[in-house]
Amino acid sequence: MNILNVVDVEATCWEGSPPPTQTSEIIEIGLTVVDLDAGVRTARHRILVRPRRSRVSAFCTELTGLTQAEVDTGVTFAEACRILAAEHRANQVPWASWGDYDRKQFTRQCQMTNTEYPFSRDHTNAKAVFAEAHGLRKRPGMAQALEIAGLPLEGRHHSGEDDAWNIAALVLHLRRKGAWLSASRP
Template identity: 60%
Template sequence: MGKRSLARVLVVDVEATCWDGAPPRGQVSEIIEIGVCVLDTATLERGERRAVLVRPERSEVSPFCTELTTLTAADVASGLSFVDACASLREDFGARDLVWASYGDYDRKQFQRQCDATGTPYPFGPRHINVKTLFALAHNLTAEVGMDRAVELAGLSLEGTHHRGVDDAWNIAALLAGLLRAARTR
């Protein structure tokens, strides 16, 4: 294992197969896109951003899923296997040695479920930031809000397409940078 670093935060947002209602018999929700944005904690600048498309193995992309994410079955058919996508997070980004962040707990739980179900090594280390909860606490909200509402409350503009992992990771990184900036000026 490498040295654990606080110099960068790996901001992650996943999109997964979904349906308007219960999954069809024999199908389960699986990750089809891993959006990644690297946040430099010294400068609070967003750096590399990447969309890692993942080929589903136990489900199909529904019309509802395409409507929500813009991803089609053809888009993800040439994606990496889930095992290779997790290996890419570890090898290309050093995910095991960085703090990682997501908006809410869904992404962390989806990775855990899918890793457990497929026997894939979990790609991240133990340090996770739930930006959704942190944002609500920092803004003294009475409840957590969706990412698009948080962007609005922070006075930012939503960049890209909401529910595309790569764009959502970029926007979440902006929210986290704002929270860190505010904490440093107090």
Template identity: 50%
Template sequence: MKQDKILVVDIEATCWEGRNPPGQENDIIEVGVCLLDVNTGEITGSRGILVMPERSQIGKFCTQLTSITPGLIEDEGIYFDDACDILEREYDSKDLVWASYGDYDRNQFQRQCSEMRVAYPFGPSHINVKTMFAEKRGMKRGTGMATALEMLNLPLEGTHHRGVDDAKNIAKILHWALNN
């Protein structure tokens, strides 16, 4: 495992107010990714990979939350298996420790890979930044990413609930947690 860099991932998925509509499954629609240099805190390779939902549709609630529209996905989206290939090929995702804020991203990737018969693109080493932050701060429970940034007096940069921006914000929290 390469230890000098950590792959930070934040996904956005199709979502609805309340329960999923009949016949619709949560699909990853954006994989936000960046590399955190553990030593310097430098964030590189930042990218948002837009993914076409294959088992659901993007509704108004989802667009309001993420700013991702069906038109944006039609113009720029790729298939989920191709997004997983990019993670492996361009980010060495199988060889790097990877991190996300909470377990939702890891669980959604595992579930969607299994259900769609796509090879899981990550290695076994995962850091739950939400839990790590709570432990470092002596908190009994984790807090949301925006609140964690606020507690560290760090600005929330970009658009909250856009994977490409949230991955960079999570990387800042992770760098703090690794060095405190």
């Protein structure tokens, strides 16, 4: 089986700059498992993460739908990384995200918290592959890419779980076009 984990994260955010002493932290990890050979999304997962160095702002709640009370029920970032590696084989399975934000946010937060990076080195920037496959000079956002591909936006935009599900649909669209390669891409 040719499995791919599609990952999308939501992080604490503010309308402007973060308040003093606060820094952007992952608060939700969405993961959709894709069977590339069968051309189907086989599972969807959501991990809520309790932030340690920031609070969920009103702006963040409006954007993501997540509240401070909800993320307070989540696991620690270190536990989320352990779950990704142990339950989703994230350190062994290729993975993709829309753009490089998710990969870079995990790298930053792992360094900041002394947590082992949970993913394999085999990462594909699905946004870059989509733009190349469609001959676009500018890389579109996920919602715009769904429109271009003629696919519906399922669920709430800026929900990690729903966005991972939608990005997985775009990966399968690219696979059908013959544009999705197994090798990692920038």
